[in-house]
Amino acid sequence: MNPERDGFDRKLVILGAAWLWLGASPAQPQERPPVDWSHAGGPLFAVVGSEHDDPGKQAADPNPDEDMTSGTKDRAMVMPEVFRLPPSTQPFDKLVEEAAARHGLDPKLLHALVAVESAYRPGAVSPAGAGGLAQLMPATASEFGVRDRFDPADNLNGGAAYLAEQLLRFRDVRLALAAYNSGPQRVARLGRVPDIAETRTYVSAVTECYLALAAGRRIRSRADCAT
Numbered sequence: 402m403n404p405e406r407d408g409f410d411r412k413l414v415i416l417g418a419a420w421l422w423l424g425a426s427p428a429q430p431q432e433r434p435p436v437d438w439s440h441a442g443g444p445l446f447a448v449v450g451s452e453h454d455d456p457g458k459q460a461a462d463p464n465p466d467e468d469m470t471s472g473t474k475d476r477a478m479v480m481p482e483v484f485r486l487p488p489s490t491q492p493f494d495k496l497v498e499e500a501a502a503r504h505g506l507d508p509k510l511l512h513a514l515v516a517v518e519s520a521y522r523p524g525a526v527s528p529a530g531a532g533g534l535a536q537l538m539p540a541t542a543s544e545f546g547v548r549d550r551f552d553p554a555d556n557l558n559g560g561a562a563y564l565a566e567q568l569l570r571f572r573d574v575r576l577a578l579a580a581y582n583s584g585p586q587r588v589a590r591l592g593r594v595p596d597i598a599e600t601r602t603y604v605s606a607v608t609e610c611y612l613a614l615a616a617g618r619r620i621r622s623r624a625d626c627a628t
Contacts, residue, residue, distance in 0.1 A: 535560025
């Protein structure tokens with residue numbers, strides 16, 4: 402026996418076995434049927450439609466190229482319109498707002514008072530001697546530090562202060578307006594709007610003008626407020 406030949410034969414046998422093992426085709430895995438997950442959630446996630454009657458059949462996307470965000474855009478497009486009243490365009494708007502803010506009043510209430518008192522005429526004078534936009538008597542103007550009753554800013558500040566005082570005292574808009582027109586002592590004594598035609602008409606007119614302004618209307622005098 403030739404040892405070298407014997408060793409060479411054994412190497413050939415080993416190499417041949419390795420070649421057969423490496424060249425052999427791997428076993429193909431057994432193909433399993435697809436799993437239907439469409440009913441995994443029970444009735445909560447059930448989909449109604451003929452395309453789902455067959456568990457192996459999936460519904461086709463009717464619009465495969467549609468942007469997934471289009472639904473959100475569509476909802477945004479059908480949102481109801483936001484309605485908003487226009488900003489006030491009343492005469493002396495800025496001065497009225499400043500005077501009202503200084504004394505914690507609703508600007509629309511001060512506007513309504515001025516529309517009824519003077520129809521926004523800074524130089525208006527009543528037969529009784531009241532003057533300016535808020536129709537201040539000389540004694541009332543002096544009490545509230547008004548130096549010039551016919552200066553719009555000065556007059557409005559005095560009128561706002563006087564109206565605010567009545568609101569704080571009577572805690573009622575109608576009584577405060579009646580006090581502004583006929584005097585706080587009379588209203589305090591009666592505890593109601595005095596039975597005076599002028600005062601009752603005045604309270605009604607200012608209230609109607611306030612409601613007109615609250616509805617977004619533009620007014621200049623009590624005639625514009627009548628309904």
